[in-house]
Amino acid sequence: MTTFKKTISAIALAGVSIVAVAAGVQAAEKRPAELAPLGEPPSPPDNPMTPEKVELGKLLFFDPRLSGNGAMPCSACHLPELGWDFPDKISLGYPGTVHWRNSPTIVNSAYYGNLFWTGVSKSLEAEARTAARGGVAGNGEDDMMEARLAFIPEYRERFNDVFGTEYPLMRDAYMAIAAFERSIVQRDTPFDLYMLGDDDALSDQQKRGMELFTGKAGCSTCHDGALISNQKYYNLGVPAYDGWEDDELAQITFRFELYAKGSTEEKYRKWKDDPGLYFVTKQEADLGKFRVPSLRYTKYTAPYMHNGMLETLEDVVEFYNQGGGTNDWAATKTDLIKPLGLTDKEKADLVAFVESFSGERLLMETPDLPEYEPLPAVTN
Structure with a gap:
């Protein structure tokens, strides 16, 4: 029996109309070959997605403390209710400045091989770092942002659970933000x-x-x-x-x-x-x-x-x-x-x-962010 006949026989045994299958094949052939539906978003082997990492990244995405002045979260330029971007010609700039390019949406950004309008970042991890530190964007410095995160007990606990570190590191923060962004598809x-x-x-x-x-x-x-x-x-x-x-x-x-x-x-x-x-x-x-x-x-x-x-x-x-x-x-x-x-x-x-x-529309409420608390006293 030929492969084609075996396939038809299997379909018939499954109780599926051969006419319906043929119609489906004919309909599928009408779809343009140049285009395709989206598959599952990638999960890089050096930054696998987990629910805990995505949830941490969500908090950090909305947290303004990851910026120079403590008031410019990622979500300032990527507003969920407004397309996950900024609704103006040019994106919001760091206070005292304006930006100089339009803010792209992060929806489906998981699938890009190069980020930003000129592909300057090759991953969402690098994109998060570039945006947080950019002179007319987040204008943050890693050491200052890490110090802020260290004074937040919930972040210390979450970073320890996800990354195994005693205190939060910005390297890991960017990985968590990237994991969250990969979930917005x-x-x-x-x-x-x-x-x-x-x-x-x-x-x-x-x-x-x-x-x-x-x-x-x-x-x-x-x-x-x-x-x-x-x-x-x-x-x-x-x-x-x-x-x-x-x-x-x-x-x-x-x-x-x-x-x-x-x-x-x-x-x-x-x-x-x-x-x-x-x-x-x-x-x-x-x-x-x-x-x-x-x-x-x-x-x-x-x-x-x-x-x-x-x-x-x-x-x-x-x-x-x-x-x-x-x-x-x-x-x-x-x-x-x-x-x-x-x-x-x-x-x-x-x-x-x-x-x-x-x-x-993909909508999301701003999460409740954890509060600062004094670092525990060091005991000998």
Whole structure:
């Protein structure tokens, strides 16, 4: 008996209609090969996830004591009720400063190979450390933050249970925060349900949008796979952040970042736009390039792009429909973007499909944080 016949016989013995199976196979073949549903989030062997570690990371994520001034938790820029990001063009900055880039959502960040807009951190552990210590973000120092944690009995107990240390270490704090962030995933979106076989999970409009996404609009050239991102870097011609024209603090932050990340005197004086990936590679071919973000959960994460210059998903679709924009880095703009010639109906269909990458809002209340107490007296 052939393998095919054996398979059919097994299905029949299981009481499953062969016609139904054939219909299911036929339906599955309609799914676009460029896209896929999300699988289980990774759990790195050097930082395995446990319920206790995730719960500790949750407390630390919301705890403002992990910052320079004791008032800037991770959640200040990643608000659960507002998309797990910050609802403005530019993220919240450390008091006395402003940030200089849009705050990405942490939803599904477990699946990224490179974190931040220019991939400067290669893991969520490194991302947590970079954010907590960044000059216009958390502005913290490990020794000061460790000292604060040492005065909190519940943290001493939790760190000892999870990591086996007598006192909390920031190295372990970043690992716990990363474990918590890996738990913030969404895998039951209409898109995922459709890709797993539910023909009714997408509306007719969304299915038309899917055809555009993988066809005429060419979105899946860069937004593919299960993450809906190839995680590569491109200059799309996104215009410079308009706050640099009239916001004094934003101008100071921009100059600070140019200086801190390394640029010549000439470039420091001349550049008026975010150099992007150039800061990582120092290759002028990478000027203005930023990582392709996932389109998952984007229904709740407006505004869009690395500097928030596009306000709505409709604006994003129109931006691509026009062939991108113009900025100071015209020489490096990708040739993948060309005018699309989409009709108003097609643009609406495309937006509807992009919204299918988002399910219900993922909400979470701020946990009650443990209190300081005096360290126990040392006895001989």
